[in-house]
Amino acid sequence: MIQTMIDPVATLRTTLGHLEPAPSSSAxxxxxxxxxxxxxxxEAALDPERPVVVGGRGTGKSFWSATLLDTTTRHFVAGSYPRLQLERCDVSLGFAGGDSDHHGAPSREELDDLINTDGHxxxxxxxxxVLRSVAAHVDLQVPTKLxxxxxxxxxxxxDAARTQSLLRQADETLRxxxxxxxVLFDALDHxxxxxxxxxxxxxxxxxxxxxxxxxxxxxxKIFLRVDQADDTGIGAFPDASKLLSPGSRVDLTWEERDLYGLLYTLLANDVQAAPLFSDMVREACSIVLPQDHQPTLPSSLKDDTGIQAKVFSEMxxxxxxxxKEKGRTYxxxxxxxxxAHGRVSPRTFLEAVxxxxxxRDASQSRRALNPSGLRAGIQGASELRLQQLKEDYGWIEEVISPLADQQVPCGEGELFTRWNEARTLGAISHSNGRFLEPIELSETDNPQPAAILKALLRIGVAERRxxxxxxxxxxxxxAAKMLRKGGVTPKR
Known part of the structure; x- marks a missing residue:
């Protein structure tokens, strides 16, 4: 009987090549x-006591909303955050941007009917x-339809007093x-x-x-996009800072170590790659991974960047x-x-890997990844990130397209000239409802190219040196095919 030899590097490379960059984008x-x-x-992002969570595209707002909403996943993460006692929570959906039958969260069309047509x-x-969401878990005698x-x-x-009295009673019953x-509110840009x-x-x-x-x-519990949280218009009421100030809101970010912790968790949970990854970890840093179905990474692999770097160097x-002149891969x-704000999306990170x-030359390497592949990974991740950006900010296509072949860093006047030549402001203002214009353009009756730059700076697409x-x-x-001396080359 002929035994087929398993190539551990090829197997690990195959697993990495099938990583799922976007496991959940809906609450x-x-x-x-x-x-x-x-x-x-x-932990703070899932804490019921922290009502406002702010994050950019792909940082996990809808991912964590979906995790909290589902009983199985909520109980699973409760073990990682025991202080929060999530196993003692019932979760309802207040809004998620689309049609939903989860305890009757209204769609945008229903909100239009209630607010614009009925005048509420x-x-x-x-x-x-909120009251209907609570009534799904506490016996309250209230109308079922909105x-x-x-x-x-x-x-x-x-009767406002009656409503507040009923909510107080329900609050005491729950206590x-x-x-x-x-009660979760996600996708508020819809x-x-x-x-x-x-x-x-x-x-x-x-x-x-x-x-x-x-x-x-x-x-x-409200999950907000960065541009909404930074919009002065939504905080134009007394004591808004108690929700929206940097010390009050939770900013959903991924540290370098978190990104690698995510990558290593996915490898440890993969049936084919787990034994090979375990061997790699043991060789790199003498750590033995647990062999159960869904192993928990040792804290050193989650938090120690030095140990994480040793493992990635093996990979x-x-x-x-x-x-080291060209930089360390990790x-x-x-x-x-x-x-521009130093934020990395986990989806983008996984897509790059x-x-x-x-x-194309990965199979010729003695490792699962190599430097030329990582550079190609940046190209692919950039294309994905720009596409995601277009989904949130439909106007970005009109802004980025005229900048092809522009070398950066550059003076702001060079950008303004390109936008004026392409009549970018007009293209955005005459979109016929295809997308929401930048908040900065809605703040004045006579927007100038500087407003576009202000929007790019705010959402992290540009930075001022x-x-x-x-x-x-x-x-x-x-992905925008802009140039930078010594930088990763755009695809042509």
């Missing part, structure tokens, strides 16, 4: 348990949504039972058709959330060249994936 679709990695720094104030609508003369919003609007009800509607409805939700901070067992080599990869493993010149980080520059 109603939970991830599988093998896809969940719980960084220590994300947004605050009353959100009070009703709309209509006998609907819950009309019922709430008719005595040692339970909490968390609350309306334009920034005026979105701003008004988001502000109302924040006001209701602020008013309910004294409740001990009923906890609204990709230590340096991007013959020596730090080089996240550095070139970061936006996936593309690196699939690079100390000398005043403008730079575009590689994660956007490469």
């Amino acid at each position: 109603t679709v939970p991830p599988t348990l093998s896809q969940i990695y719980a960084p220590e720094g994300h 104030p947004p605050e009353k609508v959100w009070r009703a949504v 709309r209509g003369p006998d609907g819950l919003v009309t019922w709430v609007s008719a 005595q039972a040692n339970r909490r009800v968390v 609350l309306g058709q334009d920034w005026r509607q979105i701003r008004e409805r988001t502000r109302a939700l924040l006001q209701v959330t602020l008013a309910m901070r004294t409740y001990r067992s009923i906890k609204p 990709a080599g230590e340096f991007m060249g013959a020596n 730090t080089w990869l996240p550095k070139h994936l970061a936006d 996936r593309q690196a493993a699939r690079h 100390a000398n005043g010149r403008i730079n575009i980080p590689d994660i956007y520059r490469v």
Whole structure:
């Protein structure tokens, strides 16, 4: 009988080449348990006592919403964050941007009917949504439907004291039972058709959330995009800083060590790659991984960057060249994936590794990854990141396209000239509702190219250097086919 020899490097490379860069992008679709990695720094993001979580595209807002909403995944992460006692929480969905049958979260169209057609104030609508979410877990005698003369919003609007009294009673019932009800609000950029509607409805939700901070067992939890959280319009009410100030909100970020912890968790949970990855870890740093179905990484592999780097050196080599002059692979990869605020999306990171493993010369290397593959990974990840950016900011196509072949860093005037020549402002303002314009353009009746740059700086697509010149980080520059001396070359 002829035995087939297993090539461990090829097997590991195959697993890396099939990494899933986006395991969950909807609050109603939970991830599988093998896809969940719980960084220590994300505990606050799941804490029911922290009502506002802010994150960029791909940082995990909808991922964690979906994880909290599903009973199985919620109980799974409860083990990683025992202080939060998530196993004692019941979770409902207040809004997620689309049609949903999860305890009756309204769609945007339903909000339009309630607010625009029926004339209900947004605050009353959100009070009703929270009340109905609580009624799914506590026996309350309230109307089951939101709309209509006998609907819950009309019922709430008719008697504010009655509504508050009922919520207080429910809060006490939950407290005595040692339970909490968390009401999730995600994808708030879909609350309306334009920034005026979105701003008004988001502000109302924040006001209701602020008013309910004294409740001990009923906890609204809001996941916001960075641009919404930084929009001064949504915080235009007294004490908004108690929710939105840097010390109050939770910023959902991924440290370098978290990205590698995620990668190593996925490898340890993969049936084919787990034994090979375990051998690699043992050889690199003498750590023995547990062999159960869903092993928990040792804390050293999650938190010790020195040990993580040793493992990645086994996988990709230590340096991007013959020596440290070109950079170390472990730090080089996240550095070139970061936006202007230093943030790296886990989806982008996994996509870069996936593309690196699939690079045409990967099979000729004695390691699963190599420097030329990592450079190709940046190209592929940049294309994915720019596509994701277009989904959140439809106007970015009009802004980025005229900048092809522009070398950065450059003076802001060079960007303004290109946008003026391409009539970018006009293209954005005449989009016919295809996308929301940048918030900065909605703040004035006569926007100038400087407003576009301000928007790019805010969302991390551009950065202003100390000398005043403008730079575009590689994660956007490469796919935009912009140039930088000594940088990763764009695809042609």
